[in-house]
Amino acid sequence: MTDWLTPEAWQAVRLSLKVSLWAVAVSLPAGILVAYALARWRFPGHGLLNGLVHLPLVLPPVVTGYLLLLTFGRRGTVGQWLDQIGIVFAFRWTGAALAAAIMAFPLMVRAIRLAIEAVDPKLEQAASTLGAPRPWVFLTVTLPLILPGILAGAILAFAKAIGEFGATITFVSNIPGQTQTLPSAIYAFLQVPGGEAAAARLVVIAVVIAMAGLFLSEWLSRLIARRIRGT
Template sequence: MIDLPPEAVQALALSLRVSLTATVLTAPLALALAHLLARGRFRGRDLLAAAIHLPLVLPPVVTGYALLLLFAPSAPLGAALQAMGLPLAFRWTGAALAAGVMALPLMVRPMRLSIEAVDPGLEEAAATLGRSPWAVWRGVTLPLMAPGLLAGVTLGFAKAFGEFGATITFAASIPGETRTLPAAIYAFLQVPGGEASVRGLVAVAVAVSLAAVVLSDVVARRMATRLRDPA
């Protein structure tokens, strides 16, 4: 049994809230971008792909600083959102935004590869039967790319759950508001006698991440089985 202090439990709950929010809101955008990159033929596609994957190669602090420049209360966009009652900087919603930005490229890549692996002939055959483009996508493309979609969502959740650099730069580490699990681990490391809390939080982080990966593998195998044997 892991005994965690109340502030550690609070950080864990906030991390789950941030990572789930980031995953749910980012996954549809990642899917749309993956489809655009996989099937689109337009000028600037390579530039778009590079921009999407930029958070992977930039230091996370740089990404967080860029978000701060865009969404700080003193910035035009940040001021407009705050006037609408949607403040982001130094709020848990900002932590979710930063986590989503960092998770986006890890979602897009497996989704794009899975779409590119779908045989266009199957989609064309479905279209010749009179199905609409949406029906073809829902009935043919989506089931075939489902394992890649699931892999992207899992990777995105894991990245959002463990994100530290961009989140702490954009949203800071405010207890109860933006102090996620990685930030709490860092904070406990700075406190004499905080090693026990650090070990507990690390154990929980490993358990949550491992559970997400195992669940993803189980669901992916079941999907693959159904595709091989629809009956």
């Protein structure tokens, strides 16, 4: 594969995998918490939280990237404070991971929320009546039942992160070896004469990664479901 791809293209593939894995790993705990809050809790601002979570789905990705730049750029409202302690997102691979996580977050939350809503609340109530504290009920009752949904959400988020382009290129630009992800590399190759062949190879890589993720998700979901049923 290293001979089939140029060093620049191979670097973009590795960076995309790195960015996507970090995006999912960092956002998954928050995704589970937000999904549980939306599915089980009723509180003032419930509709506002739901709207904010799904906002990246309806906003143009470039707008999301620009908002990230205003917020987490070196002179942004949050970025200027983070810069003082050595945390920089703008024009770094960490910024690409942040942008990918935000764009993928709604898909992750949606999948996990549907899994939580499918769990019969009476099961959780029964555990509570036996004296189990709420965190223990979640860990021993709810979490095993929603594992397929968590897995589906994580895989969807990973696939979305791999394909993220608009917010990423707006927030961190397209710097080879630093912020150039798989979609950015495809775009860059298509801008130069004779780059179509290299772009086509990267498209094949993107399709293979996406299909592998989907097959893995399906296989693990069935495996977990069989273990939950005890078969």
